[in-house]
Amino acid sequence: MAQDGDSLSGVAGRYASALYDLATENHAADDVAAALDRFKTLLDGSDDLKRMVKSPVFSAKEQLDALEPVLNKGQISGIAANFIRLVAAKRRLFVISDMIAAYRRLHDKAKGLVRADVTIAAALKPDHEAALRETLAGVTGGKTIDLKVTTDPSIIGGLIVKIGSRMVDASVRTKLNSIRTRMKEVG
Numbered sequence: 001m002a003q004d005g006d007s008l009s010g011v012a013g014r015y016a017s018a019l020y021d022l023a024t025e026n027h028a029a030d031d032v033a034a035a036l037d038r039f040k041t042l043l044d045g046s047d048d049l050k051r052m053v054k055s056p057v058f059s060a061k062e063q064l065d066a067l068e069p070v071l072n073k074g075q076i077s078g079i080a081a082n083f084i085r086l087v088a089a090k091r092r093l094f095v096i097s098d099m100i101a102a103y104r105r106l107h108d109k110a111k112g113l114v115r116a117d118v119t120i121a122a123a124l125k126p127d128h129e130a131a132l133r134e135t136l137a138g139v140t141g142g143k144t145i146d147l148k149v150t151t152d153p154s155i156i157g158g159l160i161v162k163i164g165s166r167m168v169d170a171s172v173r174t175k176l177n178s179i180r181t182r183m184k185e186v187g
Contacts, residue, residue: 156172
C-alpha cells in the first residue's frame with residue numbers, strides 16, 4: 001500500500017492511497033491524476049459546485065445527481081469518475097479537495113516530481129528560471145521540479161520559495177519588516 005507518512009493520515013489519505021493503489025494496478029495513475037485535476041479546476045471555478053460539495057444539507061443522491069453533468073463537462077470517466085461517485089455515495093464529498101491533493105502527492109512522489117511555488121517581484125528571465133530550477137533540483141536531491149512562478153511586486157525584491165511544507169522567505173519586504181521590528185525594540 002502506498003504510504004507517505006503524516007501527509008496521508010485521516011480520511012483523505014486513506015481514500016487517496018486506495019485510489020492510487022487501484023490506479024497503479026490498472027496502469028492508469030497518470031489518467032486518474034489528470035481527471036482529478038480537471039475536477040479540481042471545475043470545483044475551484046464554481047461557487048455552486050463548492051457549496052454542493054461542502055454542504056451537509058444535500059443528500060448523497062442529490063450530490064450524485066448533481067455530479068453527473070460535472071463529470072460529463074470535465075470529460076471525467078473511468079476510475080476517477082467512479083471514485084468521485086463513491087466518495088459522494090459515502091457522504092465524504094466535503095473532503096474531495098484534500099483527497100485530490102493527497103493523490104497528487106502520492107503520484108508526484110512516485111514520479112520523482114517536486115512542486116515548487118516561487119513568488120518574485122518581477123518576471124524571471126529564462127536563464128534565471130533555469131538557474132532557479134537547477135538550484136531547487138539540487139536542494140531536493142536531483143528531483144524533477146514543477147515550478148510555478150507568481151509575480152507579486154509587493155515583496156519589493158528577492159523571492160519566496162515553497163516546497164511542500166518548507167518555505168524560505170528571502171524577500172526584501174520581509175527583511176525590511178525584520179529591521180523595522182529590531183529598530184522598535186532598540187528605541
